[in-house]
Amino acid sequence: MIKTLQDIVKRAQEQPKMKLAVAAAQDSDVLKAVAEAQEKNIIEAILIGNEEDINVIAKEIGIDLTSFTIIHIPDLMEAALEAVKMVSTGKADFVMKGLIDTSILLKAVLNKEVGLRAENLLSHVMVYDVPTYHKLLFLTDGGMNIAPTLEEKKGILKNAILAARATGIQEVKVACLAAKEKVSDKMQATIDGDSLKQLALEGYFGKSTLVEGPIAFDLAISKNAAEIKKFNSPVAGEADILLAPTIEVGNGIGKALTYMANAKSAGIIMGAKVPIVLVSRADDAETKLYSIALGSVIAACNY
Structure with missing residues (x-):
């Protein structure tokens, strides 16, 4: 069972080797991770x-x-297009961002002629290996969608569930984050969280997917907090996926986990025809290696 990022590396080693196209590979940490x-x-x-x-x-x-x-393609836009073209023509299985702006790579991904555009919304998924949590924690979306609507959150959540299932999670538990658990007309996050929970109960996100919302961060990751506040839910203290209401919330939680909780992480963009390995320029080679392993495992699932 996969519970750590090292477990994902092991899973990637056990499956058939994937071909990775790296756009603008002239970066030391990228080369270290790829090597x-x-x-x-x-x-x-x-x-x-x-x-x-x-x-x-x-x-x-x-x-x-x-x-x-x-x-050899020095031009960044052309390098991104070539990396994407390698996948669309079957010469590679997934793509990684090198020393290039995310916007340039995504422009190539969405190119109508050679791109990897699918019907799904593109969204960013981070996976955290937190020393104080008992399993991997998926966080979305702290990197792409700024203030997603309910319709966009449905797409973001579908992408994260696909990523979670690729790692072998049988019953995916989702926490739709908000500041409180009661629905309030003054807090859109509570309204959307409740709507997503109802959709899950109707089977919108597939079998074996439990969605709780609205729910505060502490209840999502702490059974003790849930017991003290008398909040009963199978998701409480057991969340696999944290759905952030806005990019600021997702970005803030992610960086807090990294810089204050010593969490290790991996980053991926979901929603295209293949996973796209995308992490921050500030991330080290280890994070990039974990992200490559994650992308490899997801790519092998032919999602």
Whole structure:
């Protein structure tokens, strides 16, 4: 059973090796992560970008690139398009963001001719391995959708559930975060949380998906807090997915987990035809490795 990010790495090692196209690969932490992932037989890497810069960086950090495929495309937009095209033509299984702005990569992903656009909304999913929590915690969306509507939250939640199921979670427990548990006309998060809970009860998110909402953060992750406040729910203290009402909430929780709770993490964009590995430029090689492993596991599910 997968309970940690290391477990995801192990799962990725056990499955068939995936091909990863890296857009603008001229970044030291990206190259470190990709090299380690390839060494662990998780992926076969295709490095797209400025070949001279890639070679210089690899030499500086002691990576041998003889087993890598390198495609020399210095222009960032063209490199992003090529990475996406590799997937759309079946030459790669998923994509990773290198030293390139997210907007440039997403423009390529949404390209009508060679892109990976699907019917689903694109959304960001972070997976946290928190020392004080008993299993992995999926958080969405703290990176893309600013103030999602109820309709958009339905898409965001579907994407996160797909990611969670790819890691082997049989019964997915979702907490739709708000400041309190009672529905209030003055707090849209409570209204949306209640609506999503009703949709789940009607089977909208599929079997074995429990959605609680509205629910505060403490009740979602602490059974003790739920007992003290007499809040009864199978999701209380057992949440797999935290659905943030706005990007600020998701972003704030995520960074608090990283910088104040020593959580390790992995980041992915869901909603396209394949997962897109996307983490912050401030994230280290370890985070990028975990993100590659996560992307590999999801890509192997042919979602």
